[in-house]
Amino acid sequence: MTASRGDQSGLRIYDSLLRSKRPFQPIQDGHVGMYVCGVTVYDDAHIGHGMSSIIFDVIRRYLLHLGYQVTYAQNFTDIDDRIIAQANAAGVSVDEFTERLITDWSRETEALNILPATVNPRATREIPGIVAMIASLIEKGHAYVSAGDVYFRVRSFAGYGKLSHRAVDDLLAGTRVNVIETKEDPLDFALWKAAKPGEPSWPSPWSDGRPGWHIECSAMCLRHLDGIVDIHGGGRDLIFPHHENEIAQSEAFAGHAPYARFWLHNGMLQLNGEKMSKSLGNIIPLREIIARGRAAAFRVQVLQTHYRSPLNFTWPGLDAAETGLARLRAAFAPVGGDTALENTSADERSVAELAGEVSARFHEAMLDDFDTPSALASLFELGRAINRAKAQRAVRAEIETAQATLVELAGILGIDVSAAEDSSVEDAAPFIDLLVQVREELRADRQFAMADLIRSNLLEKGIVLEDNPAGTAWKRRRDRAGRA
Numbered sequence: 001m002t003a004s005r006g007d008q009s010g011l012r013i014y015d016s017l018l019r020s021k022r023p024f025q026p027i028q029d030g031h032v033g034m035y036v037c038g039v040t041v042y043d044d045a046h047i048g049h050g051m052s053s054i055i056f057d058v059i060r061r062y063l064l065h066l067g068y069q070v071t072y073a074q075n076f077t078d079i080d081d082r083i084i085a086q087a088n089a090a091g092v093s094v095d096e097f098t099e100r101l102i103t104d105w106s107r108e109t110e111a112l113n114i115l116p117a118t119v120n121p122r123a124t125r126e127i128p129g130i131v132a133m134i135a136s137l138i139e140k141g142h143a144y145v146s147a148g149d150v151y152f153r154v155r156s157f158a159g160y161g162k163l164s165h166r167a168v169d170d171l172l173a174g175t176r177v178n179v180i181e182t183k184e185d186p187l188d189f190a191l192w193k194a195a196k197p198g199e200p201s202w203p204s205p206w207s208d209g210r211p212g213w214h215i216e217c218s219a220m221c222l223r224h225l226d227g228i229v230d231i232h233g234g235g236r237d238l239i240f241p242h243h244e245n246e247i248a249q250s251e252a253f254a255g256h257a258p259y260a261r262f263w264l265h266n267g268m269l270q271l272n273g274e275k276m277s278k279s280l281g282n283i284i285p286l287r288e289i290i291a292r293g294r295a296a297a298f299r300v301q302v303l304q305t306h307y308r309s310p311l312n313f314t315w316p317g318l319d320a321a322e323t324g325l326a327r328l329r330a331a332f333a334p335v336g337g338d339t340a341l342e343n344t345s346a347d348e349r350s351v352a353e354l355a356g357e358v359s360a361r362f363h364e365a366m367l368d369d370f371d372t373p374s375a376l377a378s379l380f381e382l383g384r385a386i387n388r389a390k391a392q393r394a395v396r397a398e399i400e401t402a403q404a405t406l407v408e409l410a411g412i413l414g415i416d417v418s419a420a421e422d423s424s425v426e427d428a429a430p431f432i433d434l435l436v437q438v439r440e441e442l443r444a445d446r447q448f449a450m451a452d453l454i455r456s457n458l459l460e461k462g463i464v465l466e467d468n469p470a471g472t473a474w475k476r477r478r479d480r481a482g483r484a
Contacts, residue, residue: 148194
């Protein structure tokens with residue numbers, strides 16, 4: 001059932017600025033303006049980019065489910081020092097270099113089942129609006145020209161540091177001053193950079209040059225969201241300085257606050273407990289996940305961690321997510337055979353009744369700051385119940401009612417339970433679950449020989465059993481290339 005809009009929806013969101021949850025109320029009733037910082041297209045996208053995109057895709061999908069019209073803007077930073085250097089190294093123009101990466105990004109996010117943005121503004125196509133905003137900041141005394149560059153005067157904005165909860169003097173204490181710079185204050189940041197010889201440039205009243213990184217997002221929000229930003233999102237690493245600087249220049253330009261009503265930041269991705277970085281040589285390109293046919297499983301893996309928490313990516317974790325996905329898809333598979341009711345007592349809840357309870361828990365979780373781990377857990381509970389009901393040959397109509405609920409709730413999370421990648425395993429999932437249950441009972445009765453026989457026979461069929469304190473999980477056996 002779709003929740004009502006506005007403050008009646010019950011949706012509560014954690015605001016990074018206030019560091020607390022509060023009821024969601026958009027600026028305009030029934031409409032949400034949402035801006036999410038996109039990629040800087042200087043290299044191939046990695047799984048950290050994919051994780052963040054999935055997170056904000058699910059947030060958008062749930063807002064749509066609640067009945068809101070959502071204008072979703074996500075930018076491309078298509079000009080900066082790294083892009084210029086990489087294009088020069090490749091021997092191509094900046095435009096050709098960035099166009100290829102933007103095309104790759106669009107193809108990869110489509111493979112991840114991410115809804116297309118309402119608008120994808122590019123920095124190089126927003127120059128007139130950026131120049132106009134900078135000119136206004138200079139006129140108001142919040143910015144100044146220095147040798148063709150333009151800098152924002154940080155101390156002119158009294159609220160600087162409110163998002164990162166840092167005092168200006170504390171920031172200065174941690175700043176290494178470059179004596180070559182011609183800034184009034186080491187904390188001041190660039191709004192416009194004069195071009196060096198051979199660099200791409202655009203005309204401005206101050207120099208032929210290009211915009212600084214921070215100003216592009218402010219100008220894009222002004223143009224494409226009419227300055228109405230209900231939700232501004234991005235990775236936790238963007239809180240300072242990027243989002244802090246966005247607030248300063250946007251609110252200084254507008255003359256009022258807030259620039260955004262809610263600030264949402266996702267936790268960072270780790271790889272086997274370590275930070276993923278080029279210096280460590282542990283970057284996993286997003287295309288690798290997709291090429292292995294693991295895009296849908298990766299979405300499940302991401303949603304098993306709350307968006308504000310760090311996600312520790314491991315290949316076994318991805319395997320486990322794929323096993324869970326296979327069970328959901330097995331639950332969706334059509335009911336076969338007759339419709340006789342067997343092995344169900346009169347006082348036992350029907351699977352259709354459980355579906356109603358699961359739906360309520362799902363929405364309770366999602367309304368509480370998009371708690372996808374709890375929402376997904378409720379889906380797995382329903383999937384297990386459907387698979388068990390099918391194995392017990394329960395009433396077809398009740399199973400189909402539960403399946404409809406499963407499809408609806410999974411769809412809200414962007415999970416397509418109808419798109420099977422390996423139907424043979426998914427068809428067998430209810431019976432594998434049943435064998436796992438029988439094996440656990442045999443072990444409890446100390447009939448270890450029979451329990452080991454079940455394990456070995458399943459292994460011959462490519463199914464690996466993993467015993468842990470919480471019970472036994474199963475997954476498909478894969479080779480080192482990730483193939484089943």
